[in-house]
Amino acid sequence: MKKGMVIRYIKSIKDPRKFLEYCKKFHEGEPRDIAYVISRNIISKDPSNINFVLASAVIIITTWNTARFQKLSREVKVKLKNDIIDAYMKTKEELEKLRGKRLESLNLNDSELRETIKKIFREFSSKESIDPTGASKILHILNPSVFMMWDRGIREAYHKLHKKNHKVGDSECYLEFLKQSQEIIKEILHEKDEEDIWNDHLTSLDEVNKDFMMAFSFRENMLKMLDECNYTRFRLNIEL
16 A cells, blocks of 8 residues: 555544544444453453453454464464463553553653553564564553554554654554554544544444443443554555
8 A cells, every 4th residue: 555545544534524434334344343342341350360361362362363363383372371471471560550541642752651662562562472463452452542453454554654764563663653543543532522422433333233332331442443444444445
């Protein structure tokens, strides 16, 4: 995908109406989102309990990173649980510092914060059983208000706009992606209140999706909704 197409897409979703159109399109054809709701529900019971962390992380990896995970050797697959625990324990202190924070209010130019985020991402993404895609999904489940999800198509698209010299998918690339996501979310919220955006989004869902979310008392935040837009555009290759 060309750089100009990525720029045009990002500009379009800063309009809340277009943002919601992409979210609606995502839900029209993605049944795996049920696994996301269940993962979030599990971790919400006790975010500091390693058993809940492990259960929610395994669910999200084995459903939303299935294609890549199934190609791994058996030896690597069986390491998944230990890799999740190892990465979590090594970053538990840093993750705790970010609890209660919101991406749109973080100062991502602060050197200490930048290093904290990059360290957390490196610990998870360096595991062969997890990788950069899986790392972003696990971290989002652990702290959905700070960490964005991505996959290869999304990161390659956004990377076209990065000015710094780094590799696609590394910790610096992920940090730049967070900065881009932060800018998008802040501009959308400047146009429309988050509560109104959620209510409009909920209204647009079909009855099955709506009933499921209400049964779990679940609501999506801006980061999840932005991921839905990104997935629709760069994974499903749909332009609205």
